[in-house]
Amino acid sequence: MPLSVIKDLSRLTFSEKYDLDCILLTTCGGQKVARVDKATKLRNPLGVAIDLGSTTIVLYLLDLVDGKELARRTYENPQRAHGEDILARILYASKNDGLERLKDEVLDVFNKGIVELTSEIGSSPEDVYFCSIAGNTTMIHFLLGLDPSHICKEPYIPCANTLDILKSKEIGLKIHPEGEVYCFPNVGSYFGGDLLAGIIASGMHTREEISMLIDVGTNAEVVLGNSSWMVACAGAAGPALEGGILTCGMRAEPGAIERVTISPEDLTVTYKTIKGERPKGLCGSGIIDLLAELFVAGLVDPTGKLEPQKCPERMRDIDGETAFVVAFENESYSKAPIFITQSDIKNLIRSKGAMYTILNVVLQSVGIGFEDVDKFYVAGAFGNYIDPEKAVTIGMLPDVPLNKFVGLGNAAGLGAKELLLNQGAIKEANEITKKITYLEMNVRGDFMSQLTGALFLPHTDRSKFPNVWKKIKA
Amino acid sequence: MPLSVIKDLSRLTFSEKYDLDCILLTTCGGQKVARVDKATKLRNPLGVAIDLGSTTIVLYLLDLVDGKELARRTYENPQRAHGEDILARILYASKNDGLERLKDEVLDVFNKGIVELTSEIGSSPEDVYFCSIAGNTTMIHFLLGLDPSHICKEPYIPCANTLDILKSKEIGLKIHPEGEVYCFPNVGSYFGGDLLAGIIASGMHTREEISMLIDVGTNAEVVLGNSSWMVACAGAAGPALEGGILTCGMRAEPGAIERVTISPEDLTVTYKTIKGERPKGLCGSGIIDLLAELFVAGLVDPTGKLEPQKCPERMRDIDGETAFVVAFENESYSKAPIFITQSDIKNLIRSKGAMYTILNVVLQSVGIGFEDVDKFYVAGAFGNYIDPEKAVTIGMLPDVPLNKFVGLGNAAGLGAKELLLNQGAIKEANEITKKITYLEMNVRGDFMSQLTGALFLPHTDRSKFPNVWKKIKA
Incomplete structure (x- = not known):
């Protein structure tokens, strides 16, 4: 029982005439009475699970008593401003207060997100007692302000693999003051807690x-x-699989083509976009569908070569390369065709x-x-x-x-x-x-x-x- | 390993080419790497034992590796300004910021003392990793800012009996930031950690x-x-046994008569003072000696009554009471006689x-x-x-x-x-x-x-x- 809780307990024991309940936080580090109060004043303790990705950060708010997910939110990882590529961010971290900024940016998302999630259910961050964070080795290093420079240099040794359970205060997470944080351990530089x-x-x-x-x-x-x-x-x-670098590739956002079929009989192309919006590009699942359908329909051969003569109305020469058009100008959001090129396919x-x-x-x-x-x-x-x-x-x-x-x-x-x-x-x-x-x-x-x-x-x-x-x- | 140490470790591992030592703090709560550094930069870890008395506070500085006592200092408990009596201090604590002040006063003594002790051996408070504190229930409550008011009220329930090992930061003790503090548990309001x-x-x-x-x-x-x-x-x-309330009683300080003998043959009185100074009064051990010698010499009877006729030159009437003079005017520090009265003896x-x-x-x-x-x-x-x-x-x-x-x-x-x-x-x-x-x-x-x-x-x-x-x- 932390000193602060002992103080509350002593005061409340008498003012509430021994009618108290407590929040008991149990982790592998032991048990801790995180809060005491009149039973009617104690809400079910909450927990936040965080998927700390290099692109997006997802926060899930859970009721720790009944296990229900109460809310979730997805945020962009603001560190993207310093580079989509994780190596670019490691470089950024090595300069001036770069590491500190990367840390603060992610913490800000966490803290803001926890306020938003809890207010969504009429609660507050004070009711959050435990937080579990899954991220890759580099992301966790950024979050904790640990020097990431050795992750990408021989002999590729992260600062830390397995961390103890941390106090929320220790890392600057604004939940209950006695709250605790668990970061999934990593096995090495290239095997992170997310996996x-x-x-x-x-x-x-x-x-x-x-x-x-x-x-x-x-x-x-x-x-x-x-x-x-x-x-x-x-x-x-x-x-290539993530859609990022293909000519018409995009992330899985509204308007991305996520499903494609090509009829082997008449080569009719049908597709489905995320949220049904006008197509903007191809995301990962759409690209895989597209290549599979092209292959089954005989529009690419086993070496991956497009066969333009088999479907001339959709095959075009774009910048000196053969390309297959999935969505024509009149269908797309930007009035530009959405296609896959020969080199896209090679990639x-x-x-x-x-x-x-x-x-x-x-x-x-x-x-x-x-x-x-x-x-x-x-x-x-x-x-x-x-x-x-x-x-x-x-x-x-x-x-x-x-x-x-x-x-x-x-x-x-x-x-x-x-x-x-x-x-x-x-x-x-x-x-x-x-x-x-x-x-x-x-x-x-x-x-x-x-x-x-x-x-x-x-x-x-x-x-x-x-x-x-x-x-x-x- | 706390986050702060992980950061040091990662930096030093490379700058010191893997040549590092650490301070490993082992308590019943587990083991903690409190510090890493080049071996030559790490001193033996130090510990401070504290006897937190209501009158005096004694600090002992120990080398935690070889167990040697390196220094010790005794300080007056500054809380005495708010009452010698512990009840007076509990009352003081209940008013305004009284508890906070009582806490700060003792902490100031601790922190100042630790600076003095460590500088005495050319070290610093940063080298102190563990602190053990023995005090009675009320003193520990004051130190930790725990409400002491129920200690002296039915049903006499202290805020806390057994505390976990505390972080130095948690209580404001200025030792190594990862340092820990152990307070001896008490069994109840009247059975403290000192015992x-x-x-x-x-x-x-x-x-x-x-x-x-x-x-x-x-x-x-x-x-x-x-x-x-x-x-x-x-x-x-x-x-009475502590010398405090006897007419000529005093604490065991220089000038206090600590030994008395009375020759049963010729009733000659000899005494010994602390540090050999001119006598100022009688402290606890001197008082016990005096009464025992008076009794053996037949100068008090078994009921405790002084027998003035047996030693008239030392028996006086002081403020209407019989008294026995231990040190005459010409012997004493203040030129006033030092004596014990009939009611002193009754007490x-x-x-x-x-x-x-x-x-x-x-x-x-x-x-x-x-x-x-x-x-x-x-x-x-x-x-x-x-x-x-x-x-x-x-x-x-x-x-x-x-x-x-x-x-x-x-x-x-x-x-x-x-x-x-x-x-x-x-x-x-x-x-x-x-x-x-x-x-x-x-x-x-x-x-x-x-x-x-x-x-x-x-x-x-x-x-x-x-x-x-x-x-x-x-």
């Missing part, structure tokens, strides 16, 4: 069956294992090939195959939106029964929420960090040799994608 | 033999027991009688006698200075073999020092609080009935003091 939260969310660490967690993004992060063992690795899958194939190869290498490192994996959890910013069938068609994900794929969506946020409600998860998280073997993908020779075969649609080895070929033939 | 520290210092809680700890003072505090059980009680023994006998009765009642509560007690630890401000033989002569302490008496001196300070060096003592202290049965002396009928017999020199029951009577006869 650990994902593991917790998937529950793969509790089951005997082997699962694979695939976090799709610029960096593909993969975890394979079960309750006894785990291997993990991350590799640059290329940013995309590099990304999907890298992803598939990473999955393969991880499996081979423990001597098993895709058929030995019970579940594939697909996470990441657009993990929930990927159509596994389409991702299999382009050879990004393996050709296994589709019911083995489970969309996890924002796995980091899910894990953070899980931890708010289940203190045992802290122990689980720590155990996972000890159990994980991290494979350094960039130094593995087999990665490069295997990649070559994956730079085709779906793969040079047809036997690996029997169902895809069955469909193509059909 | 608990005394138990730790005596070691009586670790032995099978039964011991008795006697803390002599305005409140006589007594603990009886061994490693399996303990009973304790406190009772007003009257302030003194009440005090010693109360003390003896308390000891008896405690023993009877568990059905044993003085002969069953292996050691008598005599503690308190002047515990070390009492001559047990003299105290037995007046019937304040029981007539047992003198080698059973052990002077503990400042037992609270000793216990606080012990705890700095032996973290296990924290657990021991907590176990003791659970083991102690506290007897409410003031509500025991047998106290008053037994007191009557003890209001004689040494006692109405001669069989209880065979050795004293042997001496008297001799």
Whole structure:
């Protein structure tokens, strides 16, 4: 019982005639009476789970007694002003008061967000007692004001992997003064707490069956294992999958084309945009759909080459390159066509090939195959939106029964929420960090040799994608 | 590892090329890396033990590695300005910012003292990592700013008995920012951490033999027991024993008469003062000596009545009362005689009688006698200075073999020092609080009935003091 609470207790014991309740905060660090008051004056304690992404920050407000999610909000990470790229931000942190500013910017979002979330339900930040934060290693370093410069320099040693439970005051988080903060531990510079939260969310660490967690993004992060063992690795899958660098790529915001179908019979293109707005560009799931549909309709060949003669009305020469138009000028929001170019497709194939190869290498490192994996959890910013069938068609994900794929969506946020409600998860998280073997993908020779075969649609080895070929033939 | 240390570690790891040492703080709350630095820059960690008395505050500076006491200082408790009496201070605390002021005054002494102690050895408060504080229940309440008003009101409930280990910052103690503070727990309003520290210092809680700890003072505090059980009680023994209220009484400061002998043959009086200065008054040990010597020399009878005709040159009538002069005008510092009056002696006998009765009642509560007690630890401000033989002569302490008496001196300070060096003592202290049965002396009928017999020199029951009577006869 902290000194401040002892003082309250002594005063209230007599004024309220021994009729008091308390908020008891239980963490792996022990139990703490965080507040005492007349029962009628105590609201259910609240918790905030935070997915601290480099692009977006999601805050979830939960009732810690009944476990209900009461509200959630998504904010842009203001650090983007100093660079979309995480390396640019690390550089920014090294200059003058850069680190301090990066810290303050994120804290401001947290503190503002907590005020907004709590006022939404007629409560206040004082009623928030616990906060769990899942972010990658660099994001957590920024948040805590820890020097991130060694994360990207040999020997790639973060300041800290596993942190104790922190006091809210220690980091400047404005919740209850006795509130506590848990940051998911990272396993190393390239394996952050966000992925650990994902593991917790998937529950793969509790089951005997082997699962694979695939976090799709610029960096593909993969975890394979079960309750006894785990291997993990991350590799640059290329940013193409996120839609960012394609000519008409965009984030998954209203107006982004997220679904595409092309009729193999008459090559009619239909699409669906987020919130049904006029199309503005293609986001990750739309791009995967598009490539898969182009391939099945025979508009790209297995090497990824567009075949202009097969659909001349949608094939154009744009800046000296062949491109396939998804939405014409009269359909789009900006009156400019939305299309995919030949080099976009090449980029995309590099990304999907890298992803598939990473999955393969991880499996081979423990001597098993895709058929030995019970579940594939697909996470990441657009993990929930990927159509596994389409991702299999382009050879990004393996050709296994589709019911083995489970969309996890924002796995980091899910894990953070899980931890708010289940203190045992802290122990689980720590155990996972000890159990994980991290494979350094960039130094593995087999990665490069295997990649070559994956730079085709779906793969040079047809036997690996029997169902895809069955469909193509059909 | 606190966030601040993680930041240092990350910086120093590279600048010092992995050549670092750390200060690891181990308490019952766990282990904490309090500091990292180049080995050559780290001094041995220091600790400060504090005896927080209502009159004086003693600070001991210890090297936590080799356990040596490096320095000590004694300060007056500045709260005395608001009343010598603890009740006066509790009243003061209830008004305006009284509690805050009482707290700040003591903290100022601590902080100033720690600066002085550390600079004495060429160190600084930053090198102090742990602090143990032994004080009575009220003193600890003042120090921590806890409302003391219920300590002296029915049902006599302190704000807190056992506190967690506190952060130095939490209470405003200026030591290392990650430093920690331990306050000895109290068992109730009338059984404070100072006495608990005394138990730790005596070691009586670790032995099978039964011991008795006697803390002599305005409140006589007594603990009886061994490693399996303990009973304790406190009772007003009257302030006479501390010298405070006698006509010529004074504290044990330079010039206080601390030893007195009266030759039974020629009634020559000899005395010894503290620091050999000219006599200013009589302190506790001097008063006990004086009464014992007066009794043995036949100058007071067993009822405590002075017999003026037996030594007319030293017996005077002062303000209508008989008085015995210890130091004449020409001997004393102030040129006024130093004496003890008939009512002083009555007060003194009440005090010693109360003390003896308390000891008896405690023993009877568990059905044993003085002969069953292996050691008598005599503690308190002047515990070390009492001559047990003299105290037995007046019937304040029981007539047992003198080698059973052990002077503990400042037992609270000793216990606080012990705890700095032996973290296990924290657990021991907590176990003791659970083991102690506290007897409410003031509500025991047998106290008053037994007191009557003890209001004689040494006692109405001669069989209880065979050795004293042997001496008297001799």
